[in-house]
Amino acid sequence: MVRSDARENRARILTAAREAFAEDGATSMNQVAQRAGVGAGTLYRNFPTREALVLAVYQDEVSRIVGTAPALLADLAPLEALRRWTTELVEAMRRKHGLGDALSPGAHQAINEQTYGPVVSTIDSMLAAGKADGSIRADADAGDFLQLTGALWRAAPGPDDRSPRMLALILDGLRAR
Known part of the structure; x- marks a missing residue:
């Protein structure tokens, strides 16, 4: 079972990525992590690429x-x-x-x-x-x-x-x- 904080992090990452990609398709993974308020490790654990x-x-x-x-x-x-x-x-x-x-x-x-x-x-x-x-x-x-x-x-x-x-x-x- 996925912990609630892990689900929330994933949801925040997806929201941040959707918004960032809508603004600029070249947005980097680090920019998405910053926008989502998570560390790079959390981002890459959820989305390795x-x-x-x-x-x-x-x-x-x-x-x-x-x-x-x-x-x-x-x-x-x-x-x-x-x-x-x-x-x-x-x-x-x-x-x-x-x-x-x-x-x-x-x-x-x-x-x-x-x-x-x-x-x-x-x-x-x-x-x-x-x-x-x-x-x-x-x-x-x-x-x-x-x-x-x-x-x-x-x-x-x-x-x-x-x-x-x-x-x-x-x-x-x-x-x-």
Whole structure:
């Protein structure tokens, strides 16, 4: 069993790393440790390499995003819940791609393998809710939706961000007629 202080240190490290990487993808491990208020030994015990830390940050982020789906579905119509959820996923994937140079191809593959199942399952639950209430077409497929939305996180963010318009087109295509 993991001690509570060890869990808290790990959580602080992940939070500090997420914030630091969002500001500067080149943030060093020592900078993360300082920001988290832990020693280098504590950081390296939890995350022996920078790549392990980056992987953990994204796994944690995807788990958090996946965990928001039930509340969104409880509060919003399925298409709106899917729009908000996808927007959050797009932001997370943009951050991941921003660190692309720091990760090996194997690390990218590990992220994809570990997050694909939970993400597709979440999308499937949102599509199922829309199919059940008649707002989403019966042939909508979670894998297809995820593949289409891959273009969203490759769209340039900022004032000319095309991703909201692109997502609106994708969601319009899901509507039951």
